[in-house]
Amino acid sequence: MKSKLKGVAIGAGYFSKFQYEAWTRIPEVEITALCNSNLERARGIMEPYGVKNHYTDYKEMILKEKPDFVDIITPPETHFEMCKFAADQGVHIICQKPLAPTYEESKKIVDYVASKGVRFVVHENFRFQPWHREIKKLISNNEIGDLFSLNFRSRMGDGWGDDAYLARQPYFRDYKKLLIYETGVHFIDTFRCHAGEVTSAYAILKRLNPVIKGEDSGLMILNFENNAHAIWDANRYNENNFKKSRYTFGEYLIDGSQGSIRLYSDGTITVQNLGEAEKKHEYVHNDIGFAGDCCYIFQRDFIDKLNSGIAFETSGENYLRTLQAQEAVYKSAEMNTPVAL
Secondary structure, three states: OOOOOEEEEOOOOOOOHHHHHOOOOOOEEEEEEOOOHHHHHHHHHHHHOOOOOEEHHHHHHHHHHOOEEEEEEHHHHHHHHHHHHHHHHOOOOEOOOOOOOOOHHHHHHHHHHHHHOOOOEEEEHHHHOOOHHHHHHHOOOOOOOEEEEEEEEEEEOOOOOOOOOOOOHHHHEEEEOOOOHHHHHHHHHHHHHHHOOEEEEEEEEEEEOOOOOOOOEEEEEEEEOOOEEEEEEEEEEOOOOOOOOOOOOOOOEEOOOOOOEEEEEOOOOEEHHHHHHOOEOOOOOOOOOOOOOOOHHHHHHHHHHHHHHOOOOEEEHHHHHHHHHHHHHHHHHHHHHOOEE
């Protein structure tokens, strides 16, 4: 029997528990250690998810544990040094998004890691949500013909009031770029997954809550090589009317030459061909972990592709295209004009 792949992880913040929990369900993997400066916080991860060793220095952890891969679950400004050190040791890398504070630094990470020949993937999990996997299949199977438009509406409701973001991710209040950098990038990547490569972007960005520094509302329009366009109409201020606003993160309408696909807030997908009634499309989605268990689906895919040698969907090289579109969105909002990629 082949021995398990050995993983280590850096970070024990709010989101990390979804990732640690998902690793416990992947039988080929053992996470042997985690690095975090706060022992109490680390214990809150180690005990429930069976991680045996704790370090406060990630370099010492990588050198001592000699892992096959490292899962980096830390803020973006730490990523370059961590990725560089792991790559120098020949360790494969999963790196949390945002990849880096700027496009230039993101490219520096991708180029450096590639020069060392290690496998690298960005933990971008929205395209791995089960409804987006299923919608991709429906589009690929030509269920609604040629794509015309993709329209997603998000209201997250976690950013109003004087205590906005404090309970879960307080650092959001200080981000000079928030909505697109933290959330919109997921949708840029998902639109790319469904419609292909972006050719131009136009955006209107606003700040609705004065207690934060960045934008929390936006209208983003992307054009694609296949002549389809996508609209993301979003804010983190107003509320969703579905009991779990962070399940699908909103409603999605996709129009094509032969009909439409709809995604509802409870994960229901329907297909309505022209001249016919809307029909429910049966598929499996489970309300476990985060947003339909997308961390598990992403991590399962990472292990399968690490073992088979197949390219990762959100490889560094691929993800830079998502980040180029993100840059164009900010530039467009600043200049109030469409920006070509």
